[in-house]
Amino acid sequence: MDLLEYQGKQLLARHGIPVPRGKVAATIDEAAAAANEIGYACAVKAQVQIGGRGKLGGIKIAGDEAQAREHAGAILGMDIRCLTVHEVWIEGASEIASEYYASIVFDRSAKAALVMLSTRGGMDIEQVAEETPEAIATLHVDPLLGFQPFHGRRLAYEAGVDADVVRGVGAFLAALYATFVEEEAMLVEVNPLVVTPERALVALDAKVTLDDNALYRHPENAELRDLSAEDPQERMAKERHLTYVKLDGDIGILGNGAGLVMSTLDVVAQHGGAPANFLDAGGGAKAEAITAAVEVILSNPKVTAVLFNIFGGITRCDEVARGLIEAFEQIRPDVPFVVRLDGTNGSLGRELLEAAKLPNVHGASTMDEAAALVVELAK
Amino acid sequence: MSVVVDRDTRLCVSGITGREGSFHALNNRRYGTNVVAGVTPGKGGQDVEGIPVFNTFREAVAESAANTAMIFVPPPFAADSILEATDAGIATIIAITEGIPAHDELRVYTELRRAGGARLIGPNCPGVLSPGKANVGIIPADFFREGNVGVVSRSGTLTYQVGNELAQRGLGNSSIVGIGGDPVPGSSFVDIIALFEADPETELIVMSGEIGGQGEEEAADYIAANVSKPVVAYIAGFTAPPGKTMGHAGAIVSGTHGTAAAKAAALEAHGVRVGRTPTEVADIVASMLG
Numbered sequence: 001m002d003l004l005e006y007q008g009k010q011l012l013a014r015h016g017i018p019v020p021r022g023k024v025a026a027t028i029d030e031a032a033a034a035a036n037e038i039g040y041a042c043a044v045k046a047q048v049q050i051g052g053r054g055k056l057g058g059i060k061i062a063g064d065e066a067q068a069r070e071h072a073g074a075i076l077g078m079d080i081r082c083l084t085v086h087e088v089w090i091e092g093a094s095e096i097a098s099e100y101y102a103s104i105v106f107d108r109s110a111k112a113a114l115v116m117l118s119t120r121g122g123m124d125i126e127q128v129a130e131e132t133p134e135a136i137a138t139l140h141v142d143p144l145l146g147f148q149p150f151h152g153r154r155l156a157y158e159a160g161v162d163a164d165v166v167r168g169v170g171a172f173l174a175a176l177y178a179t180f181v182e183e184e185a186m187l188v189e190v191n192p193l194v195v196t197p198e199r200a201l202v203a204l205d206a207k208v209t210l211d212d213n214a215l216y217r218h219p220e221n222a223e224l225r226d227l228s229a230e231d232p233q234e235r236m237a238k239e240r241h242l243t244y245v246k247l248d249g250d251i252g253i254l255g256n257g258a259g260l261v262m263s264t265l266d267v268v269a270q271h272g273g274a275p276a277n278f279l280d281a282g283g284g285a286k287a288e289a290i291t292a293a294v295e296v297i298l299s300n301p302k303v304t305a306v307l308f309n310i311f312g313g314i315t316r317c318d319e320v321a322r323g324l325i326e327a328f329e330q331i332r333p334d335v336p337f338v339v340r341l342d343g344t345n346g347s348l349g350r351e352l353l354e355a356a357k358l359p360n361v362h363g364a365s366t367m368d369e370a371a372a373l374v375v376e377l378a379k
Numbered sequence: 380m381s382v383v384v385d386r387d388t389r390l391c392v393s394g395i396t397g398r399e400g401s402f403h404a405l406n407n408r409r410y411g412t413n414v415v416a417g418v419t420p421g422k423g424g425q426d427v428e429g430i431p432v433f434n435t436f437r438e439a440v441a442e443s444a445a446n447t448a449m450i451f452v453p454p455p456f457a458a459d460s461i462l463e464a465t466d467a468g469i470a471t472i473i474a475i476t477e478g479i480p481a482h483d484e485l486r487v488y489t490e491l492r493r494a495g496g497a498r499l500i501g502p503n504c505p506g507v508l509s510p511g512k513a514n515v516g517i518i519p520a521d522f523f524r525e526g527n528v529g530v531v532s533r534s535g536t537l538t539y540q541v542g543n544e545l546a547q548r549g550l551g552n553s554s555i556v557g558i559g560g561d562p563v564p565g566s567s568f569v570d571i572i573a574l575f576e577a578d579p580e581t582e583l584i585v586m587s588g589e590i591g592g593q594g595e596e597e598a599a600d601y602i603a604a605n606v607s608k609p610v611v612a613y614i615a616g617f618t619a620p621p622g623k624t625m626g627h628a629g630a631i632v633s634g635t636h637g638t639a640a641a642k643a644a645a646l647e648a649h650g651v652r653v654g655r656t657p658t659e660v661a662d663i664v665a666s667m668l669g
Contacts, residue, residue: 106481106485108562108563108591108592108593108629109592109593109597111485111488111489112485112489113485126634143482143485143486144486144489144490144493181482184480184481184482186562211480211481211482213454213478213479213480214480214481214482214483216454216455217455217480243626245620245623245624247618247620256536257535257536257537258589258625258626258627259532259533259534259537259538259560259587259589259615259626260534260536260537260540260615262589262616262618262625262626262630263540263613263656265616265617265618265619266616266617266618266656267656268618269617269618270655270656275618278625278626280626283517283535311536311539313505313517313518313519313535313536313539314517314519315536342540343522343539344519366658367656367658368656368658
């Protein structure tokens with residue numbers, strides 16, 4: 001789960017990391033009130049989960065209330081790379097002597113947390129990594145040992161931070177590591193990490209990704225999920241405990257098992273089709289789950305044909321067939337379906353479907369054949 | 380021969396008194412797997428259709444000489460159960476549980492490697508099947524027959540699909556190993572490919588990968604330097620958009636990292652043939668062994 005900037009900052013602040021004082025606002029009046037309370041100059045920042053919003057007009061500085069209203073009006077409701085801004089974060093403008101970069105990522109290859117520090121903050125760190133990799137100091141932390149004070153010194157000296165903030169940077173990184181571990185994050189990134197003229201360190205931005213599988217241990221973080229910002233189909237699928245990802249195309253896809261569904265999307269694309277979604281009905285899906293899945297798939301108005309690709313392991317093909325028949329009784333879809341049922345109880349499932357004589361439902365015996373047919377029918 | 384599980388496997392099932400745990404433990408026993416014990420704290424002294432249940436792994440190992448564990452407990456208890464199994468001296472741990480927090484997996488992985496202890500397969504995997512010998516996990520054994528193709532995969536159903544297509548072409552398997560779809564798998568492609576390379580029964584290795592992580596790229600390098608047997612690969616997720624988790628917690632393209640195209644290119648650069656569909660993989664295997 002990706003957090004918004006202000007949610008990430010509140011998380012960092014709980015672990016003792018200094019962040020600018022700020023308030024969140026969803027309307028122009030709220031923004032003006034927040035700005036008056038915080039004082040001027042202040043920054044009006046779009047809250048969207050996307051990098052580079054500053055360059056796209058999503059961050060503006062207000063010197064008085066009129067400007068705060070003007071900027072909030074311009075930013076609220078604007079689209080930044082297809083995401084609509086619903087909230088702005090108003091915070092006191094910081095004075096900046098230097099801009100550093102600090103992050104911790106869950107490094108899957110090294111099987112350890114990777115801590116990164118650079119004095120080239122404030123810009124695109126991927127560009128720094130590509131052009132001058134030596135400008136980024138890196139260190140893997142043993143998860144059973146944890147972040148040690150010498151790790152902080154080593155990173156600070158290797159990155160070449162100003163001598164008078166070495167100790168502060170070490171403490172900052174230790175707090176960042178504590179946040180990463182205790183909140184069970186996959187990423188915490190502070191860019192820029194600002195050194196003020198008074199030589200204090202402040203996290204001016206925050207990008208935090210939390211581990212979905214660990215949210216049950218952090219109910220206060222789980223509540224941060226912004227359902228209103230989620231795609232309607234994805235929200236509907238989540239309520240029905242289905243794994244669904246919306247895509248751009250027009251062919252609805254249902255399969256069982258993440259790998260098989262990914263493979264199905266690929267095979268459909270190879271036949272010239274464009275999948276509308278990823279939907280994994282899961283292992284051992286019962287008829288009700290299949291009916292719910294059909295509802296979710298068809299709630300996307302772009303869908304012009306649907307492909308069921310089931311290879312039953314724990315999932316029984318007769319259950320899938322029953323779910324599809326039930327879905328037809330409830331929803332009466334007006335788009336063609338291609339159904340490939342194989343594996344556990346495959347012949348029983350195919351017999352059930354045949355006997356039900358569902359309108360515009362076509363059987364296919366292999367994945368390739370099914371993909372070719374659904375692409376043809378979607379046209 | 381085969382890898383990970385065979386006729387010498389003595390299985391202890393953690394979570395054996397749960398609905399899923401008992402169902403699959405008995406299913407595995409029906410296949411011929413020697414299921415010698417189960418562990419559920421507080422239910423020691425009971426039995427599940429004749430399989431004795433113990434409170435701790437230590438007791439289970441002492442009483443039943445179990446050498447392999449299958450973990451079927453819910454995510455909040457799974458990391459602890461894996462650590463308990465290795466502490467009790469279990470050599471092979473197969474974790475089926477899906478949804479274990481990533482930081483738990485990281486600590487478990489580090490501890491197991493440090494202790495030089497158990498081999499962990501999974502978590503979030505379908506288990507390991509050595510046809511005709513033993514089945515530990517949830518792989519439907521009916522689709523597979525004995526033979527000499529070793530299969531290692533991050534995905535369950537995709538493995539069944541490939542195994543079934545091989546069987547239709549008259550080919551069987553030495554072992555099928557599901558390494559799971561999580562960000563920190565206990566065993567990597569490299570670990571399992573090394574076992575197949577050393578297994579005299581295995582003549583050809585099929586690896587089935589997907590988007591996310593660097594496991595396939597690492598396997599490509601390893602194969603080039605260390606593997607004499609032919610390897611055929613499949614990669615799922617060419618059409619997956621960046622930043623979206625495709626079902627498996629580990630299946631996510633981050634920025635430009637972990638794409639299917641990069642994985643296929645890395646494998647092909649080292650002479651590994653990559654099938655574009657599961658069917659094509661089976662065709663390639665059949666032509667190479669035919």
